Amino acid sequence: MTDITMARLHEGMVVLYAISLVLYFLDFFYQNKRAEKYGFYLVSIVWVLQSIFLVLYMMETNRFPILTLFEGIYFYAWLLITLSLVLHLTYKVKILVFSLNIIGFVMMMIHTFAPVQLERSPVGExxxxxxxxxxxxxxxxxxxxxxxxxxxxxxxxxxxxxxxxxxxxxxxxxxxxxxxxxxxxxxxxxxxxxxxxxxxxxxxxxxxxxxxxxxxxxxxxxxxxxxxxxxxxxxxxxxxxxxxxxxxxxxxxxxxxxxxxxxxxxxxxxxxxxxx
Structure with missing residues:
Protein backbone atom coordinates (compact mmCIF):
# COMPACT_ATOMS: atom_id res chain seq x y z
CA MET A 1 0.00 0.00 0.00
CA THR A 2 2.86 2.34 0.88
CA ASP A 3 4.59 1.67 -2.45
CA ILE A 4 1.37 2.42 -4.33
CA THR A 5 0.91 5.66 -2.39
CA MET A 6 4.50 6.74 -3.10
CA ALA A 7 4.04 5.94 -6.79
CA ARG A 8 0.88 8.04 -6.92
CA LEU A 9 2.62 10.92 -5.15
CA HIS A 10 5.44 10.84 -7.68
CA GLU A 11 2.94 10.79 -10.52
CA GLY A 12 1.26 13.80 -8.90
CA MET A 13 4.63 15.57 -8.78
CA VAL A 14 5.08 14.92 -12.50
CA VAL A 15 1.66 16.46 -13.17
CA LEU A 16 2.48 19.54 -11.07
CA TYR A 17 5.81 19.85 -12.84
CA ALA A 18 4.10 19.63 -16.25
CA ILE A 19 1.62 22.35 -15.30
CA SER A 20 4.47 24.59 -14.10
CA LEU A 21 6.21 24.18 -17.47
CA VAL A 22 3.04 25.25 -19.25
CA LEU A 23 2.85 28.32 -17.01
CA TYR A 24 6.51 29.18 -17.61
CA PHE A 25 5.86 28.83 -21.34
CA LEU A 26 2.88 31.20 -21.16
CA ASP A 27 4.91 33.74 -19.22
CA PHE A 28 7.79 33.56 -21.69
CA PHE A 29 5.67 34.21 -24.77
CA TYR A 30 2.96 36.45 -23.32
CA GLN A 31 4.81 38.18 -20.46
CA ASN A 32 2.23 36.94 -17.97
CA LYS A 33 3.58 37.68 -14.49
CA ARG A 34 0.81 35.71 -12.82
CA ALA A 35 1.72 32.61 -14.86
CA GLU A 36 5.35 33.07 -13.87
CA LYS A 37 4.45 33.36 -10.19
CA TYR A 38 2.25 30.27 -10.13
CA GLY A 39 4.76 28.32 -12.23
CA PHE A 40 7.46 29.16 -9.69
CA TYR A 41 5.17 28.13 -6.81
CA LEU A 42 4.42 24.76 -8.43
CA VAL A 43 8.11 24.04 -9.12
CA SER A 44 8.84 25.00 -5.50
CA ILE A 45 6.20 22.52 -4.30
CA VAL A 46 7.76 19.80 -6.46
CA TRP A 47 11.18 20.65 -5.04
CA VAL A 48 9.90 20.51 -1.44
CA LEU A 49 8.23 17.14 -2.05
CA GLN A 50 11.36 15.80 -3.74
CA SER A 51 13.48 17.01 -0.82
CA ILE A 52 11.14 15.33 1.68
CA PHE A 53 11.26 12.05 -0.24
CA LEU A 54 15.07 12.24 -0.40
CA VAL A 55 15.29 12.74 3.36
CA LEU A 56 12.80 9.91 4.06
CA TYR A 57 14.69 7.61 1.72
CA MET A 58 17.95 8.47 3.46
CA MET A 59 16.38 7.69 6.82
CA GLU A 60 15.08 4.38 5.50
CA THR A 61 18.32 3.23 3.84
CA ASN A 62 20.79 4.99 6.17
CA ARG A 63 22.78 6.30 3.20
CA PHE A 64 22.74 8.99 0.56
CA PRO A 65 20.49 7.87 -2.32
CA ILE A 66 22.83 7.96 -5.32
CA LEU A 67 24.14 4.41 -5.58
CA THR A 68 21.80 3.06 -8.27
CA LEU A 69 20.85 4.38 -11.69
CA PHE A 70 17.30 4.81 -10.37
CA GLU A 71 18.51 6.92 -7.44
CA GLY A 72 21.04 8.81 -9.56
CA ILE A 73 18.36 9.97 -11.99
CA TYR A 74 16.21 11.22 -9.10
CA PHE A 75 19.08 13.11 -7.49
CA TYR A 76 20.07 14.54 -10.89
CA ALA A 77 16.50 15.83 -11.37
CA TRP A 78 16.52 17.29 -7.85
CA LEU A 79 19.76 19.17 -8.52
CA LEU A 80 18.41 20.57 -11.80
CA ILE A 81 15.24 21.82 -10.10
CA THR A 82 17.31 23.32 -7.28
CA LEU A 83 19.51 25.11 -9.80
CA SER A 84 16.47 26.38 -11.73
CA LEU A 85 14.98 27.85 -8.54
CA VAL A 86 18.26 29.55 -7.64
CA LEU A 87 18.58 31.01 -11.13
CA HIS A 88 14.93 32.13 -11.05
CA LEU A 89 15.63 34.13 -7.91
CA THR A 90 19.03 35.49 -8.94
CA TYR A 91 19.84 35.40 -12.65
CA LYS A 92 16.32 36.31 -13.86
CA VAL A 93 16.71 34.71 -17.32
CA LYS A 94 13.38 33.02 -17.98
CA ILE A 95 14.37 30.83 -20.90
CA LEU A 96 17.39 29.50 -18.96
CA VAL A 97 15.13 28.49 -16.06
CA PHE A 98 12.56 27.04 -18.46
CA SER A 99 15.18 24.98 -20.31
CA LEU A 100 16.67 23.53 -17.12
CA ASN A 101 13.19 22.61 -15.96
CA ILE A 102 12.51 20.78 -19.21
CA ILE A 103 15.57 18.58 -18.64
CA GLY A 104 14.56 18.10 -15.00
CA PHE A 105 11.04 17.15 -16.07
CA VAL A 106 12.37 14.53 -18.51
CA MET A 107 14.48 13.01 -15.72
CA MET A 108 11.47 12.97 -13.40
CA MET A 109 9.44 11.23 -16.10
CA ILE A 110 12.14 8.60 -16.57
CA HIS A 111 12.39 8.06 -12.82
CA THR A 112 8.64 7.84 -12.25
CA PHE A 113 7.72 5.60 -15.16
CA ALA A 114 10.93 3.59 -15.59
CA PRO A 115 10.84 -0.19 -15.16
CA VAL A 116 11.14 -1.32 -11.56
CA GLN A 117 14.35 -3.23 -12.29
CA LEU A 118 16.22 0.06 -12.64
CA GLU A 119 16.05 0.39 -8.89
CA ARG A 120 17.71 -2.94 -8.27
CA SER A 121 21.45 -2.75 -8.20
CA PRO A 122 23.80 -5.73 -7.84
CA VAL A 123 26.20 -3.39 -6.06
CA GLY A 124 24.27 -3.69 -2.82
CA GLU A 125 24.78 -1.90 0.44
Missing amino acids: NLVSELLFIHVTFAIISYVAFSLSFVFSVLYQLLYRLLKKKKWTIQWRNLPSLDQTEKGMTISMIIGIPSLLLSLILGMQWAYLSLDSFSLFDMKIVGSFILLIFYSVILYRHHKNALLGTQYAWAHIYAFLVVLLNFFLGSRLSEFHFWL
Missing part, protein backbone atom coordinates in the same frame (compact mmCIF):
# COMPACT_ATOMS: atom_id res chain seq x y z
CA ASN A 126 27.87 -3.91 1.33
CA LEU A 127 29.87 -1.81 -1.12
CA VAL A 128 28.82 1.54 0.26
CA SER A 129 31.80 3.62 1.31
CA GLU A 130 32.79 7.25 1.63
CA LEU A 131 35.01 6.87 -1.43
CA LEU A 132 32.13 5.58 -3.56
CA PHE A 133 29.85 8.32 -2.23
CA ILE A 134 32.32 11.06 -3.19
CA HIS A 135 32.90 9.46 -6.61
CA VAL A 136 29.20 9.39 -7.48
CA THR A 137 28.61 12.89 -6.08
CA PHE A 138 31.32 14.41 -8.28
CA ALA A 139 29.95 12.51 -11.28
CA ILE A 140 26.48 13.98 -10.79
CA ILE A 141 27.90 17.48 -10.25
CA SER A 142 29.72 17.17 -13.59
CA TYR A 143 26.50 16.07 -15.33
CA VAL A 144 24.63 19.06 -13.90
CA ALA A 145 27.42 21.42 -15.05
CA PHE A 146 27.35 19.93 -18.55
CA SER A 147 23.55 20.22 -18.59
CA LEU A 148 23.90 23.92 -17.83
CA SER A 149 26.50 24.35 -20.58
CA PHE A 150 24.07 22.67 -22.97
CA VAL A 151 21.31 25.13 -22.06
CA PHE A 152 23.68 28.08 -22.57
CA SER A 153 24.74 26.67 -25.96
CA VAL A 154 21.11 26.38 -27.12
CA LEU A 155 20.51 29.94 -25.92
CA TYR A 156 23.52 31.10 -27.90
CA GLN A 157 22.20 29.50 -31.09
CA LEU A 158 18.79 31.07 -30.53
CA LEU A 159 20.23 34.53 -29.85
CA TYR A 160 22.50 34.36 -32.88
CA ARG A 161 19.64 33.52 -35.22
CA LEU A 162 17.35 36.18 -33.77
CA LEU A 163 20.02 38.87 -34.16
CA LYS A 164 21.01 37.71 -37.63
CA LYS A 165 17.43 37.72 -38.90
CA LYS A 166 16.55 40.87 -36.92
CA LYS A 167 13.51 39.25 -35.34
CA TRP A 168 14.02 40.61 -31.84
CA THR A 169 10.65 40.90 -30.07
CA ILE A 170 9.42 41.59 -26.55
CA GLN A 171 9.51 37.85 -25.77
CA TRP A 172 13.30 37.85 -26.03
CA ARG A 173 14.06 41.05 -24.15
CA ASN A 174 15.16 39.23 -20.96
CA LEU A 175 17.66 37.04 -22.76
CA PRO A 176 21.37 37.42 -21.91
CA SER A 177 23.83 38.70 -24.49
CA LEU A 178 25.90 36.46 -26.76
CA ASP A 179 28.94 37.22 -24.63
CA GLN A 180 27.12 36.21 -21.43
CA THR A 181 25.91 32.91 -22.88
CA GLU A 182 29.40 32.12 -24.18
CA LYS A 183 30.86 32.80 -20.73
CA GLY A 184 28.12 30.63 -19.23
CA MET A 185 29.15 27.72 -21.48
CA THR A 186 32.80 28.16 -20.53
CA ILE A 187 32.26 28.49 -16.77
CA SER A 188 29.94 25.47 -16.71
CA MET A 189 32.54 23.44 -18.60
CA ILE A 190 35.33 24.59 -16.28
CA ILE A 191 33.28 23.24 -13.36
CA GLY A 192 32.29 20.04 -15.13
CA ILE A 193 35.71 18.90 -16.42
CA PRO A 194 37.59 18.75 -13.08
CA SER A 195 34.51 17.29 -11.36
CA LEU A 196 34.40 14.46 -13.91
CA LEU A 197 38.16 13.93 -13.66
CA LEU A 198 37.98 13.67 -9.85
CA SER A 199 35.05 11.30 -10.18
CA LEU A 200 37.04 9.04 -12.53
CA ILE A 201 40.11 9.01 -10.25
CA LEU A 202 38.07 8.28 -7.12
CA GLY A 203 35.93 5.70 -8.93
CA MET A 204 38.92 3.71 -10.19
CA GLN A 205 40.50 3.86 -6.73
CA TRP A 206 37.29 2.55 -5.19
CA ALA A 207 37.02 -0.23 -7.79
CA TYR A 208 40.64 -1.25 -7.19
CA LEU A 209 40.06 -1.48 -3.43
CA SER A 210 36.55 -2.95 -3.42
CA LEU A 211 36.19 -5.26 -6.43
CA ASP A 212 37.91 -8.57 -7.06
CA SER A 213 38.64 -7.47 -10.62
CA PHE A 214 37.65 -4.69 -12.97
CA SER A 215 38.59 -3.65 -16.48
CA LEU A 216 39.67 -0.21 -17.58
CA PHE A 217 37.89 -1.04 -20.84
CA ASP A 218 34.51 -1.14 -19.11
CA MET A 219 32.01 0.75 -21.25
CA LYS A 220 31.26 3.34 -18.57
CA ILE A 221 34.94 4.05 -17.89
CA VAL A 222 35.74 4.31 -21.60
CA GLY A 223 32.71 6.53 -22.18
CA SER A 224 33.67 8.82 -19.28
CA PHE A 225 37.22 9.23 -20.61
CA ILE A 226 35.87 10.00 -24.09
CA LEU A 227 33.58 12.59 -22.50
CA LEU A 228 36.46 14.10 -20.53
CA ILE A 229 38.65 14.30 -23.66
CA PHE A 230 35.78 15.74 -25.72
CA TYR A 231 35.14 18.62 -23.30
CA SER A 232 38.86 19.19 -22.69
CA VAL A 233 39.48 19.58 -26.43
CA ILE A 234 36.55 22.00 -26.68
CA LEU A 235 37.92 24.08 -23.80
CA TYR A 236 41.47 24.05 -25.20
CA ARG A 237 40.40 25.04 -28.72
CA HIS A 238 38.18 27.78 -27.31
CA HIS A 239 41.05 29.07 -25.19
CA LYS A 240 43.22 29.23 -28.33
CA ASN A 241 40.43 31.09 -30.18
CA ALA A 242 40.12 28.20 -32.63
CA LEU A 243 36.54 27.39 -31.61
CA LEU A 244 34.23 30.39 -31.26
CA GLY A 245 30.69 31.53 -31.89
CA THR A 246 28.15 29.09 -33.23
CA GLN A 247 30.77 26.37 -33.72
CA TYR A 248 31.59 26.60 -30.03
CA ALA A 249 27.89 26.31 -29.17
CA TRP A 250 27.40 23.33 -31.51
CA ALA A 251 30.38 21.60 -29.89
CA HIS A 252 28.63 21.87 -26.50
CA ILE A 253 25.40 20.49 -27.94
CA TYR A 254 27.17 17.48 -29.47
CA ALA A 255 29.13 16.92 -26.26
CA PHE A 256 25.91 16.84 -24.23
CA LEU A 257 24.58 14.08 -26.48
CA VAL A 258 27.66 12.10 -25.46
CA VAL A 259 26.80 12.88 -21.81
CA LEU A 260 23.33 11.38 -22.25
CA LEU A 261 24.69 8.30 -24.02
CA ASN A 262 27.23 7.78 -21.27
CA PHE A 263 24.67 8.35 -18.52
CA PHE A 264 22.12 5.84 -19.78
CA LEU A 265 23.64 3.49 -22.37
CA GLY A 266 27.05 3.31 -20.70
CA SER A 267 25.45 2.38 -17.38
CA ARG A 268 23.42 -0.41 -18.95
CA LEU A 269 26.40 -1.90 -20.81
CA SER A 270 28.81 -1.61 -17.90
CA GLU A 271 29.88 -4.73 -16.03
CA PHE A 272 29.85 -3.05 -12.62
CA HIS A 273 28.56 0.52 -13.09
CA PHE A 274 24.94 -0.05 -12.13
CA TRP A 275 24.25 3.34 -10.60
CA LEU A 276 25.61 6.15 -12.86
Whole structure:
Protein backbone atom coordinates (compact mmCIF):
# COMPACT_ATOMS: atom_id res chain seq x y z
CA MET A 1 0.00 0.00 0.00
CA THR A 2 2.86 2.34 0.88
CA ASP A 3 4.59 1.67 -2.45
CA ILE A 4 1.37 2.42 -4.33
CA THR A 5 0.91 5.66 -2.39
CA MET A 6 4.50 6.74 -3.10
CA ALA A 7 4.04 5.94 -6.79
CA ARG A 8 0.88 8.04 -6.92
CA LEU A 9 2.62 10.92 -5.15
CA HIS A 10 5.44 10.84 -7.68
CA GLU A 11 2.94 10.79 -10.52
CA GLY A 12 1.26 13.80 -8.90
CA MET A 13 4.63 15.57 -8.78
CA VAL A 14 5.08 14.92 -12.50
CA VAL A 15 1.66 16.46 -13.17
CA LEU A 16 2.48 19.54 -11.07
CA TYR A 17 5.81 19.85 -12.84
CA ALA A 18 4.10 19.63 -16.25
CA ILE A 19 1.62 22.35 -15.30
CA SER A 20 4.47 24.59 -14.10
CA LEU A 21 6.21 24.18 -17.47
CA VAL A 22 3.04 25.25 -19.25
CA LEU A 23 2.85 28.32 -17.01
CA TYR A 24 6.51 29.18 -17.61
CA PHE A 25 5.86 28.83 -21.34
CA LEU A 26 2.88 31.20 -21.16
CA ASP A 27 4.91 33.74 -19.22
CA PHE A 28 7.79 33.56 -21.69
CA PHE A 29 5.67 34.21 -24.77
CA TYR A 30 2.96 36.45 -23.32
CA GLN A 31 4.81 38.18 -20.46
CA ASN A 32 2.23 36.94 -17.97
CA LYS A 33 3.58 37.68 -14.49
CA ARG A 34 0.81 35.71 -12.82
CA ALA A 35 1.72 32.61 -14.86
CA GLU A 36 5.35 33.07 -13.87
CA LYS A 37 4.45 33.36 -10.19
CA TYR A 38 2.25 30.27 -10.13
CA GLY A 39 4.76 28.32 -12.23
CA PHE A 40 7.46 29.16 -9.69
CA TYR A 41 5.17 28.13 -6.81
CA LEU A 42 4.42 24.76 -8.43
CA VAL A 43 8.11 24.04 -9.12
CA SER A 44 8.84 25.00 -5.50
CA ILE A 45 6.20 22.52 -4.30
CA VAL A 46 7.76 19.80 -6.46
CA TRP A 47 11.18 20.65 -5.04
CA VAL A 48 9.90 20.51 -1.44
CA LEU A 49 8.23 17.14 -2.05
CA GLN A 50 11.36 15.80 -3.74
CA SER A 51 13.48 17.01 -0.82
CA ILE A 52 11.14 15.33 1.68
CA PHE A 53 11.26 12.05 -0.24
CA LEU A 54 15.07 12.24 -0.40
CA VAL A 55 15.29 12.74 3.36
CA LEU A 56 12.80 9.91 4.06
CA TYR A 57 14.69 7.61 1.72
CA MET A 58 17.95 8.47 3.46
CA MET A 59 16.38 7.69 6.82
CA GLU A 60 15.08 4.38 5.50
CA THR A 61 18.32 3.23 3.84
CA ASN A 62 20.79 4.99 6.17
CA ARG A 63 22.78 6.30 3.20
CA PHE A 64 22.74 8.99 0.56
CA PRO A 65 20.49 7.87 -2.32
CA ILE A 66 22.83 7.96 -5.32
CA LEU A 67 24.14 4.41 -5.58
CA THR A 68 21.80 3.06 -8.27
CA LEU A 69 20.85 4.38 -11.69
CA PHE A 70 17.30 4.81 -10.37
CA GLU A 71 18.51 6.92 -7.44
CA GLY A 72 21.04 8.81 -9.56
CA ILE A 73 18.36 9.97 -11.99
CA TYR A 74 16.21 11.22 -9.10
CA PHE A 75 19.08 13.11 -7.49
CA TYR A 76 20.07 14.54 -10.89
CA ALA A 77 16.50 15.83 -11.37
CA TRP A 78 16.52 17.29 -7.85
CA LEU A 79 19.76 19.17 -8.52
CA LEU A 80 18.41 20.57 -11.80
CA ILE A 81 15.24 21.82 -10.10
CA THR A 82 17.31 23.32 -7.28
CA LEU A 83 19.51 25.11 -9.80
CA SER A 84 16.47 26.38 -11.73
CA LEU A 85 14.98 27.85 -8.54
CA VAL A 86 18.26 29.55 -7.64
CA LEU A 87 18.58 31.01 -11.13
CA HIS A 88 14.93 32.13 -11.05
CA LEU A 89 15.63 34.13 -7.91
CA THR A 90 19.03 35.49 -8.94
CA TYR A 91 19.84 35.40 -12.65
CA LYS A 92 16.32 36.31 -13.86
CA VAL A 93 16.71 34.71 -17.32
CA LYS A 94 13.38 33.02 -17.98
CA ILE A 95 14.37 30.83 -20.90
CA LEU A 96 17.39 29.50 -18.96
CA VAL A 97 15.13 28.49 -16.06
CA PHE A 98 12.56 27.04 -18.46
CA SER A 99 15.18 24.98 -20.31
CA LEU A 100 16.67 23.53 -17.12
CA ASN A 101 13.19 22.61 -15.96
CA ILE A 102 12.51 20.78 -19.21
CA ILE A 103 15.57 18.58 -18.64
CA GLY A 104 14.56 18.10 -15.00
CA PHE A 105 11.04 17.15 -16.07
CA VAL A 106 12.37 14.53 -18.51
CA MET A 107 14.48 13.01 -15.72
CA MET A 108 11.47 12.97 -13.40
CA MET A 109 9.44 11.23 -16.10
CA ILE A 110 12.14 8.60 -16.57
CA HIS A 111 12.39 8.06 -12.82
CA THR A 112 8.64 7.84 -12.25
CA PHE A 113 7.72 5.60 -15.16
CA ALA A 114 10.93 3.59 -15.59
CA PRO A 115 10.84 -0.19 -15.16
CA VAL A 116 11.14 -1.32 -11.56
CA GLN A 117 14.35 -3.23 -12.29
CA LEU A 118 16.22 0.06 -12.64
CA GLU A 119 16.05 0.39 -8.89
CA ARG A 120 17.71 -2.94 -8.27
CA SER A 121 21.45 -2.75 -8.20
CA PRO A 122 23.80 -5.73 -7.84
CA VAL A 123 26.20 -3.39 -6.06
CA GLY A 124 24.27 -3.69 -2.82
CA GLU A 125 24.78 -1.90 0.44
CA ASN A 126 27.87 -3.91 1.33
CA LEU A 127 29.87 -1.81 -1.12
CA VAL A 128 28.82 1.54 0.26
CA SER A 129 31.80 3.62 1.31
CA GLU A 130 32.79 7.25 1.63
CA LEU A 131 35.01 6.87 -1.43
CA LEU A 132 32.13 5.58 -3.56
CA PHE A 133 29.85 8.32 -2.23
CA ILE A 134 32.32 11.06 -3.19
CA HIS A 135 32.90 9.46 -6.61
CA VAL A 136 29.20 9.39 -7.48
CA THR A 137 28.61 12.89 -6.08
CA PHE A 138 31.32 14.41 -8.28
CA ALA A 139 29.95 12.51 -11.28
CA ILE A 140 26.48 13.98 -10.79
CA ILE A 141 27.90 17.48 -10.25
CA SER A 142 29.72 17.17 -13.59
CA TYR A 143 26.50 16.07 -15.33
CA VAL A 144 24.63 19.06 -13.90
CA ALA A 145 27.42 21.42 -15.05
CA PHE A 146 27.35 19.93 -18.55
CA SER A 147 23.55 20.22 -18.59
CA LEU A 148 23.90 23.92 -17.83
CA SER A 149 26.50 24.35 -20.58
CA PHE A 150 24.07 22.67 -22.97
CA VAL A 151 21.31 25.13 -22.06
CA PHE A 152 23.68 28.08 -22.57
CA SER A 153 24.74 26.67 -25.96
CA VAL A 154 21.11 26.38 -27.12
CA LEU A 155 20.51 29.94 -25.92
CA TYR A 156 23.52 31.10 -27.90
CA GLN A 157 22.20 29.50 -31.09
CA LEU A 158 18.79 31.07 -30.53
CA LEU A 159 20.23 34.53 -29.85
CA TYR A 160 22.50 34.36 -32.88
CA ARG A 161 19.64 33.52 -35.22
CA LEU A 162 17.35 36.18 -33.77
CA LEU A 163 20.02 38.87 -34.16
CA LYS A 164 21.01 37.71 -37.63
CA LYS A 165 17.43 37.72 -38.90
CA LYS A 166 16.55 40.87 -36.92
CA LYS A 167 13.51 39.25 -35.34
CA TRP A 168 14.02 40.61 -31.84
CA THR A 169 10.65 40.90 -30.07
CA ILE A 170 9.42 41.59 -26.55
CA GLN A 171 9.51 37.85 -25.77
CA TRP A 172 13.30 37.85 -26.03
CA ARG A 173 14.06 41.05 -24.15
CA ASN A 174 15.16 39.23 -20.96
CA LEU A 175 17.66 37.04 -22.76
CA PRO A 176 21.37 37.42 -21.91
CA SER A 177 23.83 38.70 -24.49
CA LEU A 178 25.90 36.46 -26.76
CA ASP A 179 28.94 37.22 -24.63
CA GLN A 180 27.12 36.21 -21.43
CA THR A 181 25.91 32.91 -22.88
CA GLU A 182 29.40 32.12 -24.18
CA LYS A 183 30.86 32.80 -20.73
CA GLY A 184 28.12 30.63 -19.23
CA MET A 185 29.15 27.72 -21.48
CA THR A 186 32.80 28.16 -20.53
CA ILE A 187 32.26 28.49 -16.77
CA SER A 188 29.94 25.47 -16.71
CA MET A 189 32.54 23.44 -18.60
CA ILE A 190 35.33 24.59 -16.28
CA ILE A 191 33.28 23.24 -13.36
CA GLY A 192 32.29 20.04 -15.13
CA ILE A 193 35.71 18.90 -16.42
CA PRO A 194 37.59 18.75 -13.08
CA SER A 195 34.51 17.29 -11.36
CA LEU A 196 34.40 14.46 -13.91
CA LEU A 197 38.16 13.93 -13.66
CA LEU A 198 37.98 13.67 -9.85
CA SER A 199 35.05 11.30 -10.18
CA LEU A 200 37.04 9.04 -12.53
CA ILE A 201 40.11 9.01 -10.25
CA LEU A 202 38.07 8.28 -7.12
CA GLY A 203 35.93 5.70 -8.93
CA MET A 204 38.92 3.71 -10.19
CA GLN A 205 40.50 3.86 -6.73
CA TRP A 206 37.29 2.55 -5.19
CA ALA A 207 37.02 -0.23 -7.79
CA TYR A 208 40.64 -1.25 -7.19
CA LEU A 209 40.06 -1.48 -3.43
CA SER A 210 36.55 -2.95 -3.42
CA LEU A 211 36.19 -5.26 -6.43
CA ASP A 212 37.91 -8.57 -7.06
CA SER A 213 38.64 -7.47 -10.62
CA PHE A 214 37.65 -4.69 -12.97
CA SER A 215 38.59 -3.65 -16.48
CA LEU A 216 39.67 -0.21 -17.58
CA PHE A 217 37.89 -1.04 -20.84
CA ASP A 218 34.51 -1.14 -19.11
CA MET A 219 32.01 0.75 -21.25
CA LYS A 220 31.26 3.34 -18.57
CA ILE A 221 34.94 4.05 -17.89
CA VAL A 222 35.74 4.31 -21.60
CA GLY A 223 32.71 6.53 -22.18
CA SER A 224 33.67 8.82 -19.28
CA PHE A 225 37.22 9.23 -20.61
CA ILE A 226 35.87 10.00 -24.09
CA LEU A 227 33.58 12.59 -22.50
CA LEU A 228 36.46 14.10 -20.53
CA ILE A 229 38.65 14.30 -23.66
CA PHE A 230 35.78 15.74 -25.72
CA TYR A 231 35.14 18.62 -23.30
CA SER A 232 38.86 19.19 -22.69
CA VAL A 233 39.48 19.58 -26.43
CA ILE A 234 36.55 22.00 -26.68
CA LEU A 235 37.92 24.08 -23.80
CA TYR A 236 41.47 24.05 -25.20
CA ARG A 237 40.40 25.04 -28.72
CA HIS A 238 38.18 27.78 -27.31
CA HIS A 239 41.05 29.07 -25.19
CA LYS A 240 43.22 29.23 -28.33
CA ASN A 241 40.43 31.09 -30.18
CA ALA A 242 40.12 28.20 -32.63
CA LEU A 243 36.54 27.39 -31.61
CA LEU A 244 34.23 30.39 -31.26
CA GLY A 245 30.69 31.53 -31.89
CA THR A 246 28.15 29.09 -33.23
CA GLN A 247 30.77 26.37 -33.72
CA TYR A 248 31.59 26.60 -30.03
CA ALA A 249 27.89 26.31 -29.17
CA TRP A 250 27.40 23.33 -31.51
CA ALA A 251 30.38 21.60 -29.89
CA HIS A 252 28.63 21.87 -26.50
CA ILE A 253 25.40 20.49 -27.94
CA TYR A 254 27.17 17.48 -29.47
CA ALA A 255 29.13 16.92 -26.26
CA PHE A 256 25.91 16.84 -24.23
CA LEU A 257 24.58 14.08 -26.48
CA VAL A 258 27.66 12.10 -25.46
CA VAL A 259 26.80 12.88 -21.81
CA LEU A 260 23.33 11.38 -22.25
CA LEU A 261 24.69 8.30 -24.02
CA ASN A 262 27.23 7.78 -21.27
CA PHE A 263 24.67 8.35 -18.52
CA PHE A 264 22.12 5.84 -19.78
CA LEU A 265 23.64 3.49 -22.37
CA GLY A 266 27.05 3.31 -20.70
CA SER A 267 25.45 2.38 -17.38
CA ARG A 268 23.42 -0.41 -18.95
CA LEU A 269 26.40 -1.90 -20.81
CA SER A 270 28.81 -1.61 -17.90
CA GLU A 271 29.88 -4.73 -16.03
CA PHE A 272 29.85 -3.05 -12.62
CA HIS A 273 28.56 0.52 -13.09
CA PHE A 274 24.94 -0.05 -12.13
CA TRP A 275 24.25 3.34 -10.60
CA LEU A 276 25.61 6.15 -12.86
